[in-house]
Amino acid sequence: ETGVTQxxxxxxxxxxxxxxxxxxxxxxxxxxxxxxxxxxKPLELMFVYNFKEQTENNSVPSRFSPxxxxxxxxxxxxxxLQPEDSALYLCASSQSRTDTQYFGPGTRLTxx
Amino acid sequence: QKEVEQNxxxxxxxxxxxxxxxxxxxxxxxxxxxxxxxxxxxxxxxIMSIYSNGDKEDGRFTAQLNKASQYVSLLxxxxxxxDSATYLCAVADRGSTLGRLYFGRGTxxxxxx
Numbered sequence: 001e002t003g004v005t006q007x008x009x010x011x012x013x014x015x016x017x018x019x020x021x022x023x024x025x026x027x028x029x030x031x032x033x034x035x036x037x038x039x040x041k042p043l044e045l046m047f048v049y050n051f052k053e054q055t056e057n058n059s060v061p062s063r064f065s066p067x068x069x070x071x072x073x074x075x076x077x078x079x080x081l082q083p084e085d086s087a088l089y090l091c092a093s094s095q096s097r098t099d100t101q102y103f104g105p106g107t108r109l110t111x112x
Numbered sequence: 113q114k115e116v117e118q119n120x121x122x123x124x125x126x127x128x129x130x131x132x133x134x135x136x137x138x139x140x141x142x143x144x145x146x147x148x149x150x151x152x153x154x155x156x157x158x159i160m161s162i163y164s165n166g167d168k169e170d171g172r173f174t175a176q177l178n179k180a181s182q183y184v185s186l187l188x189x190x191x192x193x194x195d196s197a198t199y200l201c202a203v204a205d206r207g208s209t210l211g212r213l214y215f216g217r218g219t220x221x222x223x224x225x
Contacts, residue, residue, distance in 0.1 A: 042217040043156075043200070056212070090155050097212040098144060098204035103155040 002026055004104035006091050012110045013081065021076040021107050023091030031097050032074040034066060035090040037106075043090070049074060050097055081111045114139045116203050118216035125223055131188040133219050135201030138182070144204035145177055145184045149197045150218065156200055160186070191223040 004025045013019050025032060034046040048056035049068040063085075065077040074091055088108055092101040115138040125131045133147075144163055148156035162168045162175040162184065174187040184203075188195055201216040 043215050045215075048212065088153070088155075094213070099213075100146060100158055100161055101202075101213055102158070106155045108153075 004091060004093055004102050006089075006104035006107050008107060009105060010108045010110075012112065013078070014112050015081060015083070017081075018077070018079040020078065021089055021091075021109075023074040023076075023104055025072055025074075025091075025093035025102075025104075027093055027102060029093040029095050029102075030071055031094045031099075032068060032071070033092040033094075033101065034074065034076050035092065036087050037090060038087040047076075048097065055097070078109075081109075083111050085109065086111045114142075114203075114205065114214050116201055116214050116216035118199075118201050118219045120217055121220040123219055123221050125191050125221070127191060127193060127223055127225050129191050129223075131191045131195065131221055131223065133186040133188075133199050133201075133221065135184045135186075135203075135216055136182055137184070137201075137203045137214075139203070139205050140179075140182065142179075142182075142203045142205050144213075145175070146202040146204070146213070147173075147175060147186045148200040148202060148215075150200060151197045159199075188221075191221075193223050193225055196222050
């Protein structure tokens with residue numbers, strides 16, 4: 001695998017479910033990101049990790065819980081989501097926080 | 113809050129024309145500038161990066177940077193219907209430990225045959 005991969009690509013879940021999104025980067029980068037993109041809306045930065053340490057949380061509700069066990073893997077744990085959380089969730093990585101970001105293909109999440 | 117401004121569009125041009133996409137940014141210390149293309153339902157992909165004042169050309173794409181005016185643009189020559197997408201401008205500062213990339217809201221481009 002090359003670049004940035006995300007699984008699953010599509011996810012449908014109920015409001016009481018718990019699920020996790022996974023991101024893996026094969027680029028040797030040090031920074032990883034979670035973005036949310038709702039229909040016809042701009043990218044919303046959710047979390048930033050640099051060298052496995054969370055450096056930014058943009059007022060994201062606690063029902064979203066990130067985890068970064070190492071510089072290559074990033075998870076987003078989801079629980080008790082709301083229908084308005086339905087969106088495309090994008091993972092990205094970069095060598096440093098000011099370098100080019102490379103995006104994964106995204107997870108299309110639908111909350112029923 | 114650092115801002116990256118783009119006209120949301122839609123910008124509509126005929127096939128073969130030049131499409132001009134503009135972006136302004138608020139932070140004078142910004143050092144790196146990027147253009148991404150995002151097709152509907154897909155993730156953004158990097159088209160070009162530019163770091164110095166002037167023009168940078170790559171095939172049909174030319175990025176133009178004017179730091180004094182805090183302005184960066186993307187020109188697409190000989191536009192094709194396959195260029196129809198949303199184009200995102202991104203600007204990075206060099207604020208040491210707090211530096212990061214800021215994205216604009218994107219400009220939607222439609223190239224009609």
